[in-house]
Amino acid sequence: MSNLLVFPILIPLCTAVLLVILKEKILLQRIISTVSALFNIAVAIVLVSRIRADGIQTLHLGGWAPPYGIVFVGDMFAALLVLTAAVTSFGILLYSFGSIEAEREKAYYYVLFHFLLVGVYGSFLTGDIFNLFVFFEVLLISSYALISLGGTRLQLRESLKYLLINIVSSTLFVAAVAYLYAATGTLNMAHLSQRVAEAGQGGVLGVIAVLFLIVFSLKAGLFLFFWLPGSYSAPPSAVRSLFGALLTKVGLYAVLRTFTLIFIQDPGVTHTWIAWMAAAAMILGGLGAVAYNDIPRILNYNVIISVGFVAFGLAAANGDALNGAVFYLLHDMLSKGLLFILGGMMITIGGTDRLKDMGGLIKRYPLIGWMFFVLALAIVGIPPFSGFAGKVLLIRGGLDAGMLTLSLIGLGSSFLVLYSLIKIFRLAFWGDEPKGERSRVNLKGAAAVSAALLVLVIVMGTQAEWVYSYVSKAGDVLVHPALYIEAVMKE
Amino acid sequence: MEWMMAVAIGILFMTGVYLILSKSLLRMILGTSLLTHGVHLLLMTMAGLKTGAAPVLGNKAEAYVDPLPQALILTSIVISFGVTAFFLVLAYRAHQTLGTDDMDSMKGDES
Numbered sequence A: 001m002s003n004l005l006v007f008p009i010l011i012p013l014c015t016a017v018l019l020v021i022l023k024e025k026i027l028l029q030r031i032i033s034t035v036s037a038l039f040n041i042a043v044a045i046v047l048v049s050r051i052r053a054d055g056i057q058t059l060h061l062g063g064w065a066p067p068y069g070i071v072f073v074g075d076m077f078a079a080l081l082v083l084t085a086a087v088t089s090f091g092i093l094l095y096s097f098g099s100i101e102a103e104r105e106k107a108y109y110y111v112l113f114h115f116l117l118v119g120v121y122g123s124f125l126t127g128d129i130f131n132l133f134v135f136f137e138v139l140l141i142s143s144y145a146l147i148s149l150g151g152t153r154l155q156l157r158e159s160l161k162y163l164l165i166n167i168v169s170s171t172l173f174v175a176a177v178a179y180l181y182a183a184t185g186t187l188n189m190a191h192l193s194q195r196v197a198e199a200g201q202g203g204v205l206g207v208i209a210v211l212f213l214i215v216f217s218l219k220a221g222l223f224l225f226f227w228l229p230g231s232y233s234a235p236p237s238a239v240r241s242l243f244g245a246l247l248t249k250v251g252l253y254a255v256l257r258t259f260t261l262i263f264i265q266d267p268g269v270t271h272t273w274i275a276w277m278a279a280a281a282m283i284l285g286g287l288g289a290v291a292y293n294d295i296p297r298i299l300n301y302n303v304i305i306s307v308g309f310v311a312f313g314l315a316a317a318n319g320d321a322l323n324g325a326v327f328y329l330l331h332d333m334l335s336k337g338l339l340f341i342l343g344g345m346m347i348t349i350g351g352t353d354r355l356k357d358m359g360g361l362i363k364r365y366p367l368i369g370w371m372f373f374v375l376a377l378a379i380v381g382i383p384p385f386s387g388f389a390g391k392v393l394l395i396r397g398g399l400d401a402g403m404l405t406l407s408l409i410g411l412g413s414s415f416l417v418l419y420s421l422i423k424i425f426r427l428a429f430w431g432d433e434p435k436g437e438r439s440r441v442n443l444k445g446a447a448a449v450s451a452a453l454l455v456l457v458i459v460m461g462t463q464a465e466w467v468y469s470y471v472s473k474a475g476d477v478l479v480h481p482a483l484y485i486e487a488v489m490k491e
Numbered sequence B: 001m002e003w004m005m006a007v008a009i010g011i012l013f014m015t016g017v018y019l020i021l022s023k024s025l026l027r028m029i030l031g032t033s034l035l036t037h038g039v040h041l042l043l044m045t046m047a048g049l050k051t052g053a054a055p056v057l058g059n060k061a062e063a064y065v066d067p068l069p070q071a072l073i074l075t076s077i078v079i080s081f082g083v084t085a086f087f088l089v090l091a092y093r094a095h096q097t098l099g100t101d102d103m104d105s106m107k108g109d110e111s
Helices: A003-021 A026-054 A076-099 A102-106 A109-125 A129-148 A153-184 A189-199 A203-220 A228-233 A237-261 A267-291 A295-316 A319-350 A366-380 A386-400 A404-429 A444-462 A464-479 A481-489 B002-020 B025-046 B067-098
Strands: A057-060 A071-074
Touching (some): A003 A026, A003 A057, A003 A071, A026 A057, A026 A076, A026 A109, A071 A076, A071 A189, A071 A481, A076 A109, A076 A237, A076 A319, A076 A464, A109 A237, A129 A153, A129 A237, A129 B067, A153 A189, A153 A203, A153 A228, A153 B025, A153 B067, A203 A295, A228 A237, A228 A295, A237 A267, A237 A464, A237 A481, A267 A295, A267 A404, A295 A386, A295 A404, A319 A386, A319 A404, A319 A444, A366 A386, A366 A444, A386 A404, A444 A464, B002 B025, B025 B067
Antiparallel strands (some): A057 A071
16 A cells, blocks of 8 residues: 555646636746646656565555455556656646747646646556546546647647547447456456456457457557547647657557556467557558658657557567567657657747758757757667667567567668658758748757756666666566556455 | 347447548537447446346345446546537537538648
């Protein structure tokens, strides 16, 4: 029992409720948001160190022992994701101070921001499949509001699509929960794992597993992701970076959790599907990233590639691959958040999101240009940076599992990532600047935030061994679900 | 009893999907809410249908209905109402701004 687990959910929740009252006082809202985000980072750090010292933490709400009560579970995987999400969202929060218009700020931007975080942290920490649905809905409804906040024509059109696809997938989620409850009689994930193991995963449970796979991969942008590039391009760049960094990762977390904990008896079917979807996401995402010429779409297709890459780790499902998936997921949250921030700054200084109309930005903003370059190397996976360790582990795990084709696709998609990012760098920063006066924009604050995040990305790469000592603990739980079940069911 | 529910759920799902596939926004919204209602009925049916007892287990209760699915359905209904309300407002705003409720005529590249 540890009440610490509920703090990552309570802090943003209370902050959001408080901020509703302070609608007109933007400065106060900013201060409170910052303080709350800092608190969240602190709590997440304490949580991680507690889990490292004492093992998996659980919290039975209302004192009802599992399998009857609702339970929150903090294993290393969830805690590391909470910590990374807290750090990334703090960076995005600071960036949004300068980049979100006052109108949007007054229209409850920070409130929605914190509600979104409630959903994200809750999804990571819950140990109950229906609560996962509820937290999913919390984050989705905040994201619906954030994506349409401002109400431009593009935003309205794209948010309708986004809303529709998510309502349908949530409906399927409830249907899947209904079937699962009928088949096993429980909703607690650890208990579910035991029951599924007792029953074997043939017949109806196999169908349920596939249904869950469809639902989660729809939300992760792994399956039928064609809505994602358009929808995530519509909102302002701070919201875009929040979505790119956090939303698909929650779906991925759900896929990783359910298919390493609950549906593990018959990997022949589900994990083959995951492998196919991963391959499709990497190839099609790569082609999309290469094909488009505006910054938001290129970056969004990069999100799809990395989703496919993490799913590849799950498909291989051995120790190295799962460690790699965790490592890559952490790296990806941080670096995608930063990538979208830098992309947003480029759109601000270039005055357009079309690469063809940009050019020569490096003369006026050398720092941003070189930060983008270094980050591009980190995302592609050049050794001293953080993408490398995750990729090595994933590819090694994939090769161990005999997935040569998929490993090659993974490596090939890295080239597409490199090409698409270097295309941005070449077209936006080099070449001749288009004619016409451009007002100089003050981006000192945003540049400082990105520099800090970039330092984290670099530290994560150079200190990979130290990070790995945490990541391997997270991977342990994924490889040996018995650890998770024991921790939840022991009392 | 179960077969009746199955037929009802099937009809709700069928109508919901049909409406979602149409082009008008309002029909889509009706479709999603029919779909979620179908899912709620599904949840109730899958948890086992019993009649004549309350979902409360007292000391002297001879029979009771599993309370968990009822709690789940209640939560899910609340969520679906919230989402439907948001969808309606968004559709209204989209109709105001874009001047149409036809998904086909919303295409375009302008921002």
